[in-house]
Amino acid sequence: MAEALESKSPQSQLRALNAALTDGRFVSVRKMLHELPASDVALILESSPTKTRDELWELIDGDFHGDILEELSEDVRNGIISKMVPEKVVDALEEMDTDDLAETLSSLPEEVLQGILESMDAQDRVRAEQAMSYGEETAGFIMNTDTITLRPDVTVDVVLRYLRLKGDLPENTDTFYVVNRTDNLVGLVPVARLLTADPDDTVSEVMDDDPEAIPVNMPDDEVASLFERYNWLSAPVIDDKQRLVGRITIDDVVDIIREDAEHSMMSMAGLDDEEDTFAPVWQSTQRRSVWLAVNLVTALMAAAVSDLFEDTLSEMAVLAILNTIVPSMGGVAGNQTLTLVIRGMALGHVNGSNARWLVSKELAIGLLNGVIWAALIATVIGLWKQDLMLGVVIAFAMMVNLIAAALSGATLPMIMKRLKIDPALAGSVILTTITDVVGIFAFLGTATLLLT
């Protein structure tokens, strides 16, 4: 009878494995690893520090290497492959589907890739080079070539007999493709349709004869959004001469959807999407330092603005105390707008025809926010520091900065997209620079004019 998946937790498996590994019970570790599905072993490897990861990998039989490599994230996979002898890598790659082969090979560092290609025999090398021949992040790169094609003029009965003879179908086959003599795609037959069709009908009578197909060079994020939009499970891929070259299945697209959605979050924190949580300390430190360097420059710029008002600051220490409030509120409000616009662009909601409307909307919010928070901060500071004029100054600065924040949060992603810069990566740091500089300038500048 059916077995309910009590969300079989790889966590508990990981704990058991770690205990066995620490005790040196390598035989049972080996046994445990071989009994798990490849995707679970991959998750366990990804959840382990590099040292444990290498030890575990050594214990896994070479026959399983290919399946597990397929499931690993880029960083982790590259780390493991770089430590394997090229011949073993070649063995592991032999069983891979074209799309996984293309992804695995093209993410490798150049010198490792060369070593592997040199260890391949001529036939494998041709297959590998063909898999990599389509640009990364295109439909051709993520497609599989294991399509089942039918001719339009044969009967359903003949097809059924052919399939029975053939036995197993490729994984996730939900559609057969109908092609003419020159391999042009002329129709689709869903698998379920063959079951319900009259055996005497010809393929051309039961097929959908107006198939929509993905051009082989379409960017993969557009492919993903078509799958999402039309709830496809698979789609045919054609070259520029309308010839069928492969198919894309939803399981490959799911990875792209997750990666795209994660990309913005990781980029906004200045992280690489593929960053391995368990990478060695030095590697992680290097990767993250770029972002800290950029931020140091930003922080120094803000300090330089404060520096312009050194006299005012030395006269009134209270300004120094309150100097961080206005920039901080601007940063938060601006980041809200920025995040919303970046997501709206990713979902295809924000575009030329409504951009102006959106900017005015965000500006209106900025104004409204400005009034609300200016009134509030004026009250708080007026009461805390018993200084009405100080309250007025900070209120004015708050208003100016929240409007600047809304304006930059809404327009920055649009400007950057036009300049072909990733808004998620650079947007947040530019925005913070603007809100810091405007906030400090407005606060200390007004204070210098009105209070000294």
Add this chain to the structure above:
Amino acid sequence: MAEALESKSPQSQLRALNAALTDGRFVSVRKMLHELPASDVALILESSPTKTRDELWELIDGDFHGDILEELSEDVRNGIISKMVPEKVVDALEEMDTDDLAETLSSLPEEVLQGILESMDAQDRVRAEQAMSYGEETAGFIMNTDTITLRPDVTVDVVLRYLRLKGDLPENTDTFYVVNRTDNLVGLVPVARLLTADPDDTVSEVMDDDPEAIPVNMPDDEVASLFERYNWLSAPVIDDKQRLVGRITIDDVVDIIREDAEHSMMSMAGLDDEEDTFAPVWQSTQRRSVWLAVNLVTALMAAAVSDLFEDTLSEMAVLAILNTIVPSMGGVAGNQTLTLVIRGMALGHVNGSNARWLVSKELAIGLLNGVIWAALIATVIGLWKQDLMLGVVIAFAMMVNLIAAALSGATLPMIMKRLKIDPALAGSVILTTITDVVGIFAFLGTATLLLT
């Protein structure tokens, strides 16, 4: 022949629609809307300001309402439904699958929902209440009940004849479910298997007899990660008595995967996932103000820490100028760690067995970062302000704060998860509070001790 999808852009359609709407060419707007697939109309509605959205909705024929509502995001859908008369809503809901019905109804405000339920006839009301009977965000909530079940003892030939008689199969049917007399799930038959099987075999001979099934009360994010992990296209759902109650298909799971991945990014900016980019100004202002209020408290706390050092600040204005650098660097470094750990937890990589290892790794990065950026900032400030001792003070504060940032970035998400608080929502604001307070305290405190 196949038609290559030149990523048919809803943007250009939107522009054409807007032009027609402005010119008052309502008949052509209507025609354009009815020629597009429901998902494209949904995208167009989501990309329009509320006023345009309402005008467009008025022009769409009631027959299409259900299909379009299914595709809309929660906020936009609720806005439209709230303005419709309940009877029209009931008509639109009639054609919906159980999972879409459940989602649509349970996200509605209570009073709107009541109005709709009251307008339904008894049969529809039972169906609606049943759809909503499973907890939101569970397998039961996202499943569909349109399964095709087979008996184990009939032959493949009988099944084929039955299917031919039945004609169309439910959308995305890739598996038939085998149940016994008490509706217990005993096996699975992939659709493609029936094509290649011997017609004289019985169903029990061709089925997978060890099916894995999802318990009806499993949280939907666990369902999504199972689909991702095992590359499933669909999965059966069973109740606590092992009875088949429905099936979940990948297209429903894709939405959950995207929403989960987006959730963290939106939460970290203090936004609601479902926030409608084109909502009215006042509604957006209210929603975002909670986060600004929280941040104001944080900023005031930081100011209160600076306030402790008023004398030092009034003595040395240069400290006021540099006071933002250390907190800012701590915030950025801490947010990197926080984002990485939150993503690691979402992917299931971070758990009890490796948490300690991860915290020590991040601490090591914090230390290393501390040394690097302390040295750098000491040099910059030493040269800029020609004050060696000032360089030493800021270097020390930087070191302390980067270590505090690493420690809180790594531990906060784990602590919050244990307390059942969403780390993405509250993590970032708590972290910034910590890095602000520690940074200011370390900088001004050391300065007070060493420089005055």
